[in-house]
Amino acid sequence: MKRGRRALAGVGVMLLVLGVAAVGYAQGRDADGSRMQARQLAPGASHSDAISPPRDREDWFFVRVDEARELTFSLRAQRGEAKMTLELQGATGDRLGVSTTEGGKTALARRVNPGIYYVRVSGEGGRYELRVR
Known part of the structure; x- marks a missing residue:
């Protein structure tokens, strides 16, 4: 037995x-390649990561907001010529804004209500830093 x-x-x-x-x-x-695997970021935080296609085409993050406020996301690519895209989505997947790097930098600001917001970073590849304020 x-x-x-x-x-x-x-x-x-x-x-x-x-x-x-x-x-x-x-x-x-x-580990953060889909919306379901999004990493949490808090306002005031920054996160360094890398996109490395073909397996790692995008990184996902989420921010929880407790009161109406202005959220600003800034993205800086280490290689200034690398094209990267920053996209902000609401909890239901509605697109709230998209911005593409120019000279290795971009920013996206939106007034938001309490809730959860998702951010997708995608691009050609390379290291980057994402900040949320």
Whole structure:
């Protein structure tokens, strides 16, 4: 009986490992590559990351706002010539603004009500810094 349980446990572990490997392969190494995987940023915070196509085409973030206010997002690409896009979305996916870097920099400001807002950074590739105020 113990031998049968060990065999079943071994099969379970194998399926778990295969499942994790399949998810890892499907998502690549990109832990923030979809809206469902968005990382939280707080107003006043900054985050450095990189886009590296073809597997890592975009990074997602979200900001939780407790009161009506002006939100400003600024994006700076390390390589000034790299084209990167900054997009702000509401909780339901409605596009609130889009801006593309010029000279490696761009900013996007919007007056928002309380809620959750999503930011997508995409582009040709390279390191960047995203700030939210």
